[in-house]
Amino acid sequence: MMSTDLSYWWSLVGVVAFFHGMLPREAKEAVSRWLQVLRSYLDPYIHFEIPEFENSSSNELYKSVQLHINATDMCKSANRVVLTRVRNSTLTSSSLAAGQSLVDKFEGKTLRWKHNVQKVQGDSIRGRGSQEVSERSYTLKIHKRDRDCIIPRYIDYVNARAILYKHQNREMQLYTNGKTSSIFSGGRHMWQSVPFKHPSTFNTLAMEPANIARIKGDLKSFVEGKDFFERVGRAWKRGYLLYGPPGTGKSSMIAAMANFLKYDVYDLELTQVFSNTELRQLLIQTTNRSIIVIEDIDCSINLSGQRSPKSSSKRGKDSSDKDALTAEELNMIKEDETNRITLSGLLNFTDGLWSCCGDERILVFTTNHIEKLDDALLRPGRMDMHIEMSYCTFPAFKILVRNYLMIETHPLFPTVESLLVEGKHKVTPAQISEILILDKDNPDMVMDKLVAFLQQEPEENELPENAEAANELESKSQAKAKAPPSLII
Numbered sequence: 001m002m003s004t005d006l007s008y009w010w011s012l013v014g015v016v017a018f019f020h021g022m023l024p025r026e027a028k029e030a031v032s033r034w035l036q037v038l039r040s041y042l043d044p045y046i047h048f049e050i051p052e053f054e055n056s057s058s059n060e061l062y063k064s065v066q067l068h069i070n071a072t073d074m075c076k077s078a079n080r081v082v083l084t085r086v087r088n089s090t091l092t093s094s095s096l097a098a099g100q101s102l103v104d105k106f107e108g109k110t111l112r113w114k115h116n117v118q119k120v121q122g123d124s125i126r127g128r129g130s131q132e133v134s135e136r137s138y139t140l141k142i143h144k145r146d147r148d149c150i151i152p153r154y155i156d157y158v159n160a161r162a163i164l165y166k167h168q169n170r171e172m173q174l175y176t177n178g179k180t181s182s183i184f185s186g187g188r189h190m191w192q193s194v195p196f197k198h199p200s201t202f203n204t205l206a207m208e209p210a211n212i213a214r215i216k217g218d219l220k221s222f223v224e225g226k227d228f229f230e231r232v233g234r235a236w237k238r239g240y241l242l243y244g245p246p247g248t249g250k251s252s253m254i255a256a257m258a259n260f261l262k263y264d265v266y267d268l269e270l271t272q273v274f275s276n277t278e279l280r281q282l283l284i285q286t287t288n289r290s291i292i293v294i295e296d297i298d299c300s301i302n303l304s305g306q307r308s309p310k311s312s313s314k315r316g317k318d319s320s321d322k323d324a325l326t327a328e329e330l331n332m333i334k335e336d337e338t339n340r341i342t343l344s345g346l347l348n349f350t351d352g353l354w355s356c357c358g359d360e361r362i363l364v365f366t367t368n369h370i371e372k373l374d375d376a377l378l379r380p381g382r383m384d385m386h387i388e389m390s391y392c393t394f395p396a397f398k399i400l401v402r403n404y405l406m407i408e409t410h411p412l413f414p415t416v417e418s419l420l421v422e423g424k425h426k427v428t429p430a431q432i433s434e435i436l437i438l439d440k441d442n443p444d445m446v447m448d449k450l451v452a453f454l455q456q457e458p459e460e461n462e463l464p465e466n467a468e469a470a471n472e473l474e475s476k477s478q479a480k481a482k483a484p485p486s487l488i489i
């Protein structure tokens with residue numbers, strides 16, 4: 001009955017439109033207004049066109065819709081879908097084929113997307129001469145009564161989903177600062193980047209599972225904490241101090257953090273930074289959603305405010321050789337001496353910088369010698385979480401074995417457990433990994449070798465009883481005692 005009514009009204013509109021051309025001007029205008037009212041009564045939907053290009057420039061909203069459709073997997077409900085994959089990528093993107101529609105839901109309202117593809121003659125602006133090109137657009141159809149209550153918010157939601165999806169599926173970058181000096185940098189970009197493809201994740205890290213869960217939880221609440229940081233008036237940043245002996249997974253942890261958050265990594269080599277001005281330029285050039293890493297902080301900077309021996313030797317010149325230097329080099333040393341970076345200077349500077357530019361930054365310092373670190377670095381508010389990367393425990397060992405040998409248990413596990421707990425010498429995950437990698441297809445042989453290794457008499461440089469290791473353990477416990485009430489795990 002309803003459809004018969006509608007076809008009657010549409011026929012009437014058609015007839016009126018036919019005679020419309022023959023009417024005088026005033027009557028024409030009146031009829032046009034009347035037709036508009038009638039049309040909106042008959043079609044209660046509003047259609048938004050979102051073209052791929054508008055005035056020859058690409059329309060970001062079109063790309064956002066495409067990404068939103070990918071992110072929500074809405075294509076599942078379409079009959080025809082276009083699948084694409086760019087070279088060297090592992091990601092398959094899907095988009096609606098021409099003429100296809102799908103339904104989205106937002107705040108209980110129904111919205112319909114349709115993808116339109118039309119062949120048109122190309123124009124010279126897009127550089128295709130007179131070739132035939134495809135003109136694409138999306139049409140969003142919603143009920144007129146829903147328009148005002150959801151439209152600005154729904155478009156914001158589509159954009160936000162698209163940004164998140166793009167971020168999660170993009171290629172991450174590892175940046176390093178090259179060998180520059182304030183004299184030579186001349187304001188050019190001082191970071192060089194390569195694609196970041198480190199395979200370490202929280203699943204491959206050998207660590208107490210409870211600690212991994214705490215770190216992941218901390219990172220997650222940091223990422224979701226924009227409103228919190230704004231409310232309490234703090235810069236949106238988080239600092240982690242990773243400490244422990246060599247080969248316990250500090251660098252692997254940084255890679256796992258980056259992979260978990262999909263953040264770029266800026267590996268800041270402080271020994272290549274020769275002045276505060278240069279440091280400021282470097283930090284300003286880092287982007288949001290990134291991890292800034294300073295490895296071996298105790299070796300990179302001298303706590304008393306002097307350049308470290310490592311730094312001086314890297315530059316290859318010593319003040320005693322001043323006679324042999326050129327005027328330019330002497331100037332560099334002079335500038336170096338007046339601008340040298342101290343740890344507290346660095347921290348004060350980074351704190352100030354975070355407060356005024358950049359969001360969502362993570363700062364990670366690593367050290368093998370926490371006891372050598374300045375109180376300025378350890379005081380609360382500087383490094384929010386102190387994470388000890390320790391020698392291999394049995395739970396950590398099981399993670400390594402699961403990853404390397406793909407076994408969950410083995411008859412030699414109890415022996416390994418007692419050797420790790422009461423063993424003569426402590427071993428790092430790196431040492432265990434070296435044995436586990438010997439033959440992934442022969443777990444029995446590898447487990448035998450591992451037990452033999454753990455039963456060996458400790459070598460000089462591995463002994464906790466020897467001078468260096470004993471000192472290390474001693475100073476670690478002292479350091480723990482003096483560590484501030486930051487979160488220590």
Ligand SMILES: Nc1ncnc2c1ncn2[C@@H]1O[C@H](COP(=O)(O)OP(=O)(O)OP(=O)(O)O)[C@@H](O)[C@H]1O
Binds near residue numbers: 245247251
């Ligand atoms: N906790 C761990 N979980 C998994 N693998 C580990 C772990 N620790 C070390 N390894 C293995 O040992 C190698 C070296 O580890 P990594 O470079 O992360 O140690 P590190 O603590 O950063 O050492 P350094 O203090 O010398 O920089 C890694 O490539 C990895 O294969």
Ligand SMILES: [Mg+2]
Binds near residue numbers: 250251252295
């Ligand atoms: Mg390391």
